[in-house]
Amino acid sequence: MSGSALTLAGLLHQYDGGGGFTLRCPEFSVAAGESVLLLGESGSGKSTLLSLICGILAPKEGRIDIAATELSKLRPAARDAFRAEHIGVIFQQFNLLPYASAQDNVLLPLHFSSARRARVTDPPARARALLAALGLPEGTAAVAARHLSVGQQQRVAVARALIGAPELIVADEPTSALDATTQGTFLDLLFDQCRAAGSALLMVSHDPRIGSRFDRVVELADIVTTERAAAA
Numbered sequence: 001m002s003g004s005a006l007t008l009a010g011l012l013h014q015y016d017g018g019g020g021f022t023l024r025c026p027e028f029s030v031a032a033g034e035s036v037l038l039l040g041e042s043g044s045g046k047s048t049l050l051s052l053i054c055g056i057l058a059p060k061e062g063r064i065d066i067a068a069t070e071l072s073k074l075r076p077a078a079r080d081a082f083r084a085e086h087i088g089v090i091f092q093q094f095n096l097l098p099y100a101s102a103q104d105n106v107l108l109p110l111h112f113s114s115a116r117r118a119r120v121t122d123p124p125a126r127a128r129a130l131l132a133a134l135g136l137p138e139g140t141a142a143v144a145a146r147h148l149s150v151g152q153q154q155r156v157a158v159a160r161a162l163i164g165a166p167e168l169i170v171a172d173e174p175t176s177a178l179d180a181t182t183q184g185t186f187l188d189l190l191f192d193q194c195r196a197a198g199s200a201l202l203m204v205s206h207d208p209r210i211g212s213r214f215d216r217v218v219e220l221a222d223i224v225t226t227e228r229a230a231a232a
């Protein structure tokens with residue numbers, strides 16, 4: 001499994017509440033260091049699939065392998081620890097700690113994973129270097145996340161995902177709040193950093209225009225089938 005950052009097989013997920021949304025993914029994989037854009041309409045199940053891949057949701061059936069570990073076999077606490085160590089997640093809403101500085105937000109994953117921490121020689125210096133490489137103005141590292149612009153918060157979220165070079169970066173529409181020019185610059189920086197860290201990148205979006213930057217573009221509908229329970 002050394003050539004694969006992520007492998008899904010026979011996956012089945014069903015939400016207990018809500019509209020009875022069911023998602024099946026027979027097979028899908030991302031190679032080590034590969035960048036893949038997953039395209040799908042709103043409501044098609046992109047975030048659900050990413051939550052399964054990150055171990056935030058557990059599948060009813062099937063298996064998820066990341067970095068040669070069967071994530072789907074782990075209990076919730078072990079899945080959280082695994083995520084901290086092997087996956088950098090960039091959420092749609094960034095999920096930054098609002099009162100913590102940009103630098104402290106970037107350092108957060110290292111508190112949850114000693115292995116990831118061990119891969120960074122000087123964490124504060126690395127956090128500042130990542131923020132600078134992602135285009136944060138000098139001095140911004142000390143500013144509380146809640147005082148940063150949306151674009152700056154996006155960069156902090158990316159630096160937090162990248163620190164400690166996890167095998168897989170998972171990004172849920174990270175450019176949705178950016179204009180076209182800023183989006184291009186942001187993606188250049190994200191790709192540079194993923195390449196430097198050797199991380200695979202799986203990004204979901206509904207915007208096909210960014211596809212040319214990726215090694216592979218996949219339509220969600222080609223890898224998953226979904227069903228909704230009929231309304232009562």
Ligand SMILES: Nc1ncnc2c1ncn2[C@@H]1O[C@H](COP(=O)(O)OP(=O)(O)OP(=O)(O)O)[C@@H](O)[C@H]1O
Pocket residue numbers: 015016017018019020021040041042043044045046047048049206
């Ligand atoms: N917590 C939940 N409980 C029950 N059903 C849910 C839950 N979250 C999502 N769903 C259902 O799953 C479907 C897929 O949602 P999901 O967020 O995965 O889609 P998406 O493609 O990421 O959408 P968007 O692009 O708008 O973020 C939704 O239409 C909704 O019906």
